[in-house]
Amino acid sequence: MTEVILHVYDVTNSGNDKTNNTILQINKIFKDGIGLGGIFHSAVQVYGEDEWSFGFCEHGTGVFSCPATKNPMYTYRETIKLGKTSFSIYKVNQILRELSREWPGQSYDLLSKNCNHFCDEFCERLGVQKLPGWVNRLAHAGDAAVEIAGNTAYRFRQAKSEIVSASKVACRYLAGVASSNSAVGPESPGNSGRGNPRFQGTWFKNLISTGAKPPASSEMEKRDEVVVKQAGLTFN
Template identity: 40%
Template sequence: MECFRWLWAKPEVCCPFGAAFSRILAEVKAAEDAPMRETPVFLNVYDVAASVHWINSLFANHYSPLKLGGAFHVAVQIGNEEWSYGYRQRGTGVYRMMPRSLPHYRESVELIPTKLSEQEIARLYYFLAQQWPGCEYNLLQRNCCHFASEVSLLLGAGDLPEWTFRFADLGCAAAQAIGLLETSAVISGI
Protein backbone atom coordinates (compact mmCIF):
# COMPACT_ATOMS: atom_id res chain seq x y z
CA MET A 1 0.00 0.00 0.00
CA GLU A 2 3.00 2.30 0.44
CA CYS A 3 3.28 2.81 -3.33
CA PHE A 4 -0.26 4.29 -3.44
CA ARG A 5 0.29 6.62 -0.49
CA TRP A 6 0.02 9.65 -2.81
CA LEU A 7 -3.66 8.83 -3.51
CA TRP A 8 -4.62 9.85 0.02
CA ALA A 9 -2.07 12.62 0.34
CA LYS A 10 -2.94 16.28 0.16
CA PRO A 11 -3.31 17.58 -3.42
CA GLU A 12 -0.21 19.74 -3.11
CA VAL A 13 1.90 16.61 -2.56
CA CYS A 14 3.40 15.56 -5.86
CA CYS A 15 2.05 12.32 -7.24
CA PRO A 16 3.79 10.06 -9.77
CA PHE A 17 1.38 11.12 -12.57
CA GLY A 18 2.00 14.87 -12.31
CA ALA A 19 0.38 18.01 -10.95
CA ALA A 20 -2.59 17.94 -13.36
CA PHE A 21 -3.61 14.51 -12.10
CA SER A 22 -3.24 15.74 -8.52
CA ARG A 23 -5.64 18.62 -9.26
CA ILE A 24 -8.17 16.25 -10.83
CA LEU A 25 -8.02 13.97 -7.79
CA ALA A 26 -8.56 16.99 -5.53
CA GLU A 27 -11.60 18.08 -7.58
CA VAL A 28 -13.08 14.57 -7.47
CA LYS A 29 -12.54 14.40 -3.70
CA ALA A 30 -14.15 17.84 -3.24
CA ALA A 31 -17.13 16.80 -5.38
CA GLU A 32 -17.56 13.63 -3.34
CA ASP A 33 -17.40 15.57 -0.07
CA ALA A 34 -19.78 18.32 -1.22
CA PRO A 35 -23.42 17.80 -0.33
CA MET A 36 -25.55 16.82 -3.31
CA ARG A 37 -27.56 19.80 -4.51
CA GLU A 38 -31.29 19.24 -4.57
CA THR A 39 -33.89 21.40 -6.27
CA PRO A 40 -37.32 21.65 -4.63
CA VAL A 41 -40.25 20.28 -6.66
CA PHE A 42 -43.92 21.14 -6.11
CA LEU A 43 -47.15 20.29 -7.83
CA ASN A 44 -49.11 23.54 -8.18
CA VAL A 45 -52.84 22.94 -8.40
CA TYR A 46 -55.32 25.39 -9.94
CA ASP A 47 -59.10 25.31 -10.21
CA VAL A 48 -59.86 25.02 -13.94
CA ALA A 49 -62.21 28.01 -13.64
CA ALA A 50 -63.78 30.12 -10.93
CA SER A 51 -67.13 28.47 -11.68
CA VAL A 52 -65.87 25.05 -10.52
CA HIS A 53 -64.20 26.37 -7.38
CA TRP A 54 -67.14 25.36 -5.17
CA ILE A 55 -67.18 21.82 -6.63
CA ASN A 56 -63.44 21.44 -6.08
CA SER A 57 -63.82 22.82 -2.55
CA LEU A 58 -66.46 20.21 -1.81
CA PHE A 59 -64.52 17.22 -3.20
CA ALA A 60 -60.95 18.36 -2.50
CA ASN A 61 -61.03 20.72 0.46
CA HIS A 62 -57.64 22.26 1.29
CA TYR A 63 -57.73 21.01 4.87
CA SER A 64 -59.31 17.62 4.34
CA PRO A 65 -57.01 14.59 4.66
CA LEU A 66 -59.31 12.75 2.22
CA LYS A 67 -59.64 14.32 -1.22
CA LEU A 68 -61.85 12.74 -3.84
CA GLY A 69 -60.90 14.84 -6.85
CA GLY A 70 -61.98 17.80 -8.91
CA ALA A 71 -61.54 19.70 -12.15
CA PHE A 72 -57.96 20.91 -11.90
CA HIS A 73 -55.17 22.33 -13.96
CA VAL A 74 -51.77 21.28 -12.61
CA ALA A 75 -48.19 22.33 -13.23
CA VAL A 76 -44.85 21.15 -11.85
CA GLN A 77 -42.70 23.76 -10.13
CA ILE A 78 -38.97 23.06 -10.33
CA GLY A 79 -37.07 25.64 -8.33
CA ASN A 80 -38.35 29.03 -9.47
CA GLU A 81 -39.94 27.86 -12.72
CA GLU A 82 -43.27 26.14 -13.43
CA TRP A 83 -43.85 23.71 -16.34
CA SER A 84 -47.18 22.68 -17.77
CA TYR A 85 -48.89 21.40 -20.90
CA GLY A 86 -51.85 22.56 -22.94
CA TYR A 87 -53.41 22.64 -26.38
CA ARG A 88 -51.74 24.41 -29.32
CA GLN A 89 -52.37 23.86 -33.01
CA ARG A 90 -48.66 23.88 -33.84
CA GLY A 91 -45.49 23.23 -31.95
CA THR A 92 -45.05 22.05 -28.44
CA GLY A 93 -47.76 22.17 -25.83
CA VAL A 94 -45.14 22.45 -23.08
CA TYR A 95 -44.58 25.88 -21.59
CA ARG A 96 -42.79 27.55 -18.68
CA MET A 97 -43.92 30.37 -16.45
CA MET A 98 -43.47 31.96 -13.04
CA PRO A 99 -44.75 29.66 -10.26
CA ARG A 100 -48.35 30.13 -9.11
CA SER A 101 -48.95 32.86 -11.70
CA LEU A 102 -52.07 31.44 -13.37
CA PRO A 103 -55.54 32.49 -12.23
CA HIS A 104 -57.44 30.32 -9.73
CA TYR A 105 -54.38 29.04 -7.85
CA ARG A 106 -55.56 26.52 -5.26
CA GLU A 107 -52.57 24.93 -3.49
CA SER A 108 -49.08 23.48 -3.78
CA VAL A 109 -48.20 19.90 -2.95
CA GLU A 110 -44.57 19.32 -1.99
CA LEU A 111 -42.94 16.48 -3.91
CA ILE A 112 -39.53 14.85 -3.48
CA PRO A 113 -36.70 17.28 -4.41
CA THR A 114 -34.89 16.40 -7.63
CA LYS A 115 -31.21 15.57 -7.68
CA LEU A 116 -30.86 16.47 -11.36
CA SER A 117 -28.39 19.22 -12.20
CA GLU A 118 -29.48 22.45 -13.89
CA GLN A 119 -28.13 21.12 -17.20
CA GLU A 120 -30.05 17.86 -16.83
CA ILE A 121 -33.23 19.78 -16.02
CA ALA A 122 -32.74 21.96 -19.12
CA ARG A 123 -32.23 18.85 -21.28
CA LEU A 124 -35.34 17.28 -19.76
CA TYR A 125 -37.42 20.35 -20.68
CA TYR A 126 -36.16 20.18 -24.28
CA PHE A 127 -36.94 16.44 -24.44
CA LEU A 128 -40.46 16.93 -23.07
CA ALA A 129 -41.13 19.81 -25.48
CA GLN A 130 -40.45 17.36 -28.32
CA GLN A 131 -42.54 14.53 -26.82
CA TRP A 132 -45.63 16.59 -25.96
CA PRO A 133 -46.91 18.43 -29.07
CA GLY A 134 -49.80 20.78 -28.40
CA CYS A 135 -51.99 19.24 -31.10
CA GLU A 136 -52.01 15.91 -29.18
CA TYR A 137 -53.67 17.46 -26.14
CA ASN A 138 -56.81 15.56 -25.11
CA LEU A 139 -58.92 16.71 -22.18
CA LEU A 140 -59.38 13.18 -20.85
CA GLN A 141 -56.48 11.09 -22.17
CA ARG A 142 -53.43 13.38 -22.55
CA ASN A 143 -53.71 16.50 -20.46
CA CYS A 144 -51.75 18.62 -17.99
CA CYS A 145 -52.18 15.97 -15.27
CA HIS A 146 -50.64 13.25 -17.43
CA PHE A 147 -47.80 15.59 -18.37
CA ALA A 148 -47.16 16.56 -14.73
CA SER A 149 -47.13 12.89 -13.74
CA GLU A 150 -44.45 12.10 -16.34
CA VAL A 151 -42.38 15.15 -15.39
CA SER A 152 -42.53 14.23 -11.72
CA LEU A 153 -41.38 10.67 -12.37
CA LEU A 154 -38.54 11.80 -14.67
CA LEU A 155 -37.36 14.26 -12.02
CA GLY A 156 -37.38 11.49 -9.42
CA ALA A 157 -39.99 13.48 -7.47
CA GLY A 158 -42.42 10.58 -7.05
CA ASP A 159 -46.05 10.06 -7.99
CA LEU A 160 -48.68 12.79 -7.99
CA PRO A 161 -51.56 12.60 -5.53
CA GLU A 162 -54.33 10.53 -7.12
CA TRP A 163 -57.01 13.12 -6.36
CA THR A 164 -55.45 15.57 -8.85
CA PHE A 165 -56.38 13.45 -11.88
CA ARG A 166 -59.09 11.14 -10.53
CA PHE A 167 -62.02 12.98 -12.21
CA ALA A 168 -60.22 13.06 -15.58
CA ASP A 169 -59.54 9.32 -15.32
CA LEU A 170 -63.16 8.62 -14.35
CA GLY A 171 -64.39 10.78 -17.25
CA CYS A 172 -62.11 8.95 -19.67
CA ALA A 173 -63.27 5.53 -18.44
CA ALA A 174 -66.93 6.57 -18.70
CA ALA A 175 -66.46 7.99 -22.21
CA GLN A 176 -64.72 4.80 -23.35
CA ALA A 177 -67.46 2.68 -21.80
CA ILE A 178 -70.18 4.42 -23.79
CA GLY A 179 -68.07 4.53 -26.96
CA LEU A 180 -67.31 8.25 -27.13
CA LEU A 181 -63.56 7.70 -27.24
CA GLU A 182 -61.69 5.34 -29.49
CA THR A 183 -58.94 3.46 -27.80
CA SER A 184 -55.63 3.51 -29.56
CA ALA A 185 -54.36 0.27 -28.05
CA VAL A 186 -52.85 -1.97 -30.70
CA ILE A 187 -51.88 -5.52 -29.89
CA SER A 188 -49.19 -6.63 -32.29
CA GLY A 189 -49.04 -10.15 -33.58
CA ILE A 190 -52.73 -10.96 -33.15
Protein backbone atom coordinates in the same frame (compact mmCIF):
# COMPACT_ATOMS: atom_id res chain seq x y z
CA MET B 1 -30.47 17.99 -4.93
CA THR B 2 -33.36 20.37 -5.31
CA GLU B 3 -37.02 20.38 -4.30
CA VAL B 4 -39.71 19.50 -6.83
CA ILE B 5 -42.91 21.42 -6.15
CA LEU B 6 -46.39 20.97 -7.57
CA HIS B 7 -48.68 23.98 -7.90
CA VAL B 8 -52.40 23.27 -8.19
CA TYR B 9 -55.02 25.65 -9.58
CA ASP B 10 -58.80 25.66 -9.84
CA VAL B 11 -59.74 25.71 -13.52
CA THR B 12 -61.52 29.05 -13.86
CA ASN B 13 -60.78 30.02 -17.46
CA SER B 14 -64.21 29.47 -18.98
CA GLY B 15 -64.78 33.18 -19.58
CA ASN B 16 -68.08 32.94 -17.74
CA ASP B 17 -68.29 33.96 -14.07
CA LYS B 18 -71.22 31.65 -13.39
CA THR B 19 -69.38 28.65 -14.84
CA ASN B 20 -66.20 29.53 -12.95
CA ASN B 21 -68.13 29.80 -9.68
CA THR B 22 -69.76 26.44 -10.39
CA ILE B 23 -66.33 24.85 -10.87
CA LEU B 24 -65.13 26.39 -7.61
CA GLN B 25 -68.16 24.92 -5.85
CA ILE B 26 -67.55 21.50 -7.42
CA ASN B 27 -63.94 21.57 -6.26
CA LYS B 28 -64.97 22.69 -2.81
CA ILE B 29 -67.46 19.84 -2.44
CA PHE B 30 -65.57 17.02 -4.13
CA LYS B 31 -62.05 17.90 -2.98
CA ASP B 32 -62.40 19.89 0.24
CA GLY B 33 -65.60 18.21 1.37
CA ILE B 34 -65.13 14.51 0.60
CA GLY B 35 -61.58 14.36 -0.72
CA LEU B 36 -62.33 12.79 -4.09
CA GLY B 37 -60.98 15.39 -6.47
CA GLY B 38 -62.14 18.14 -8.77
CA ILE B 39 -61.31 20.12 -11.89
CA PHE B 40 -57.70 21.25 -11.56
CA HIS B 41 -54.72 22.56 -13.48
CA SER B 42 -51.24 21.70 -12.27
CA ALA B 43 -47.65 22.77 -12.93
CA VAL B 44 -44.22 21.65 -11.69
CA GLN B 45 -41.51 23.93 -10.35
CA VAL B 46 -37.91 22.71 -10.23
CA TYR B 47 -34.85 25.01 -10.27
CA GLY B 48 -35.64 28.68 -10.63
CA GLU B 49 -38.80 30.70 -10.17
CA ASP B 50 -40.85 29.29 -13.04
CA GLU B 51 -43.32 26.42 -13.19
CA TRP B 52 -43.77 24.08 -16.16
CA SER B 53 -47.00 22.69 -17.56
CA PHE B 54 -48.78 21.65 -20.74
CA GLY B 55 -51.71 23.00 -22.73
CA PHE B 56 -53.33 23.11 -26.13
CA CYS B 57 -51.94 25.10 -29.05
CA GLU B 58 -52.32 24.67 -32.79
CA HIS B 59 -48.62 24.71 -33.63
CA GLY B 60 -45.46 23.62 -31.84
CA THR B 61 -45.02 22.29 -28.36
CA GLY B 62 -47.71 22.48 -25.70
CA VAL B 63 -45.09 22.68 -22.93
CA PHE B 64 -44.85 26.17 -21.44
CA SER B 65 -43.65 28.01 -18.36
CA CYS B 66 -44.76 30.98 -16.29
CA PRO B 67 -43.87 32.47 -12.90
CA ALA B 68 -44.70 29.97 -10.14
CA THR B 69 -48.29 30.24 -8.78
CA LYS B 70 -48.94 33.17 -11.16
CA ASN B 71 -50.69 31.52 -14.12
CA PRO B 72 -53.23 34.21 -15.08
CA MET B 73 -55.68 31.72 -16.63
CA TYR B 74 -56.51 29.89 -13.39
CA THR B 75 -57.06 30.45 -9.68
CA TYR B 76 -54.14 29.34 -7.53
CA ARG B 77 -55.17 26.78 -4.89
CA GLU B 78 -52.19 25.17 -3.15
CA THR B 79 -48.61 23.96 -3.32
CA ILE B 80 -47.45 20.38 -2.67
CA LYS B 81 -43.86 19.21 -2.19
CA LEU B 82 -43.18 16.01 -4.12
CA GLY B 83 -39.62 15.31 -2.98
CA LYS B 84 -36.12 16.13 -4.18
CA THR B 85 -34.50 15.28 -7.48
CA SER B 86 -30.83 14.43 -7.72
CA PHE B 87 -30.63 15.67 -11.30
CA SER B 88 -28.61 18.75 -12.16
CA ILE B 89 -30.19 21.79 -13.76
CA TYR B 90 -28.53 20.72 -17.02
CA LYS B 91 -30.25 17.31 -16.86
CA VAL B 92 -33.60 18.88 -15.97
CA ASN B 93 -33.36 21.18 -18.98
CA GLN B 94 -32.56 18.17 -21.14
CA ILE B 95 -35.70 16.41 -19.85
CA LEU B 96 -37.78 19.50 -20.60
CA ARG B 97 -36.42 19.62 -24.16
CA GLU B 98 -37.37 15.97 -24.64
CA LEU B 99 -40.86 16.56 -23.24
CA SER B 100 -41.30 19.60 -25.48
CA ARG B 101 -40.78 17.38 -28.52
CA GLU B 102 -43.00 14.58 -27.18
CA TRP B 103 -45.93 16.79 -26.10
CA PRO B 104 -47.11 18.89 -29.08
CA GLY B 105 -49.95 21.28 -28.36
CA GLN B 106 -52.31 19.61 -30.80
CA SER B 107 -52.08 16.32 -28.88
CA TYR B 108 -53.80 17.83 -25.84
CA ASP B 109 -56.80 15.81 -24.68
CA LEU B 110 -58.88 16.70 -21.63
CA LEU B 111 -59.26 13.08 -20.52
CA SER B 112 -56.14 11.27 -21.66
CA LYS B 113 -53.38 13.87 -22.19
CA ASN B 114 -53.87 16.97 -20.10
CA CYS B 115 -51.64 19.16 -17.93
CA ASN B 116 -51.86 16.73 -15.00
CA HIS B 117 -50.72 13.81 -17.17
CA PHE B 118 -47.77 15.94 -18.26
CA CYS B 119 -46.82 16.76 -14.68
CA ASP B 120 -47.08 13.07 -13.77
CA GLU B 121 -44.60 12.15 -16.50
CA PHE B 122 -42.30 15.06 -15.69
CA CYS B 123 -42.20 14.01 -12.03
CA GLU B 124 -41.56 10.39 -12.97
CA ARG B 125 -38.55 11.42 -15.05
CA LEU B 126 -37.30 13.57 -12.20
CA GLY B 127 -37.42 10.55 -9.92
CA VAL B 128 -39.96 11.93 -7.44
CA GLN B 129 -43.47 10.84 -6.50
CA LYS B 130 -46.32 11.43 -8.90
CA LEU B 131 -49.27 13.75 -8.33
CA PRO B 132 -51.72 12.97 -5.53
CA GLY B 133 -54.62 10.96 -6.95
CA TRP B 134 -57.23 13.64 -6.32
CA VAL B 135 -55.55 16.14 -8.69
CA ASN B 136 -56.51 14.23 -11.85
CA ARG B 137 -59.15 11.82 -10.56
CA LEU B 138 -62.07 13.22 -12.57
CA ALA B 139 -60.10 12.91 -15.82
CA HIS B 140 -59.17 9.32 -14.94
CA ALA B 141 -62.83 8.60 -14.19
CA GLY B 142 -63.91 10.18 -17.47
CA ASP B 143 -61.27 8.24 -19.42
CA ALA B 144 -62.45 5.03 -17.77
CA ALA B 145 -66.02 5.85 -18.74
CA VAL B 146 -64.96 6.33 -22.38
CA GLU B 147 -63.10 3.01 -22.29
CA ILE B 148 -66.12 1.25 -20.82
CA ALA B 149 -68.36 2.77 -23.47
CA GLY B 150 -65.94 1.65 -26.17
CA ASN B 151 -65.79 -1.87 -24.78
CA THR B 152 -69.57 -1.96 -24.59
CA ALA B 153 -69.85 -0.93 -28.24
CA TYR B 154 -67.30 -3.58 -29.20
CA ARG B 155 -69.18 -6.25 -27.28
CA PHE B 156 -72.42 -5.19 -28.92
CA ARG B 157 -70.84 -5.55 -32.37
CA GLN B 158 -69.41 -8.91 -31.34
CA ALA B 159 -72.82 -10.05 -30.09
CA LYS B 160 -74.43 -8.88 -33.33
CA SER B 161 -71.88 -10.93 -35.29
CA GLU B 162 -72.66 -13.96 -33.17
CA ILE B 163 -76.39 -13.49 -33.77
CA VAL B 164 -75.79 -13.37 -37.53
CA SER B 165 -73.68 -16.54 -37.33
CA ALA B 166 -76.41 -18.24 -35.32
CA SER B 167 -78.97 -17.20 -37.91
CA LYS B 168 -76.92 -18.93 -40.63
CA VAL B 169 -76.91 -22.15 -38.65
CA ALA B 170 -80.63 -21.83 -38.06
CA CYS B 171 -81.18 -21.21 -41.78
CA ARG B 172 -79.36 -24.41 -42.66
CA TYR B 173 -81.24 -26.35 -40.00
CA LEU B 174 -84.66 -25.10 -41.09
CA ALA B 175 -83.78 -25.68 -44.74
CA GLY B 176 -82.82 -29.24 -43.84
CA VAL B 177 -86.16 -29.74 -42.10
CA ALA B 178 -87.98 -28.35 -45.11
CA SER B 179 -86.08 -30.64 -47.51
CA SER B 180 -86.83 -33.63 -45.29
CA ASN B 181 -90.51 -32.73 -45.18
CA SER B 182 -90.65 -32.41 -48.93
CA ALA B 183 -89.12 -35.87 -49.36
CA VAL B 184 -91.47 -37.57 -46.89
CA GLY B 185 -94.63 -35.78 -47.99
CA PRO B 186 -97.06 -33.55 -46.12
CA GLU B 187 -99.33 -36.45 -45.05
CA SER B 188 -96.57 -38.87 -44.06
CA PRO B 189 -96.53 -40.07 -40.43
CA GLY B 190 -92.81 -39.16 -40.34
CA ASN B 191 -93.79 -35.56 -40.72
CA SER B 192 -95.94 -35.36 -37.58
CA GLY B 193 -94.89 -32.93 -34.86
CA ARG B 194 -92.42 -30.99 -37.05
CA GLY B 195 -94.78 -28.25 -38.08
CA ASN B 196 -95.04 -26.50 -41.39
CA PRO B 197 -91.59 -25.40 -42.67
CA ARG B 198 -93.03 -22.24 -44.16
CA PHE B 199 -94.54 -21.37 -40.77
CA GLN B 200 -91.16 -22.05 -39.14
CA GLY B 201 -89.50 -19.78 -41.67
CA THR B 202 -92.00 -16.99 -40.93
CA TRP B 203 -91.47 -17.41 -37.20
CA PHE B 204 -87.69 -17.18 -37.65
CA LYS B 205 -88.05 -14.15 -39.87
CA ASN B 206 -89.97 -12.40 -37.09
CA LEU B 207 -87.42 -13.52 -34.52
CA ILE B 208 -84.40 -11.77 -36.00
CA SER B 209 -84.33 -8.04 -36.53
CA THR B 210 -84.39 -6.29 -39.88
CA GLY B 211 -80.89 -6.00 -41.22
CA ALA B 212 -79.68 -9.19 -39.56
CA LYS B 213 -79.68 -11.02 -42.87
CA PRO B 214 -76.31 -12.78 -43.26
CA PRO B 215 -74.14 -11.08 -45.87
CA ALA B 216 -73.64 -13.15 -49.03
CA SER B 217 -69.91 -12.52 -49.36
CA SER B 218 -68.64 -16.12 -49.43
CA GLU B 219 -69.55 -19.19 -51.41
CA MET B 220 -70.96 -20.82 -48.26
CA GLU B 221 -73.28 -17.89 -47.71
CA LYS B 222 -74.42 -17.97 -51.34
CA ARG B 223 -75.18 -21.67 -51.03
CA ASP B 224 -77.13 -20.96 -47.85
CA GLU B 225 -79.30 -18.45 -49.69
CA VAL B 226 -80.01 -20.92 -52.49
CA VAL B 227 -80.99 -23.61 -49.99
CA VAL B 228 -83.16 -21.16 -48.06
CA LYS B 229 -84.96 -20.07 -51.24
CA GLN B 230 -85.55 -23.67 -52.21
CA ALA B 231 -87.06 -24.29 -48.78
CA GLY B 232 -89.39 -21.33 -49.13
CA LEU B 233 -87.75 -19.32 -46.31
CA THR B 234 -87.35 -15.60 -46.93
CA PHE B 235 -85.50 -12.99 -44.87
CA ASN B 236 -86.16 -9.81 -46.84
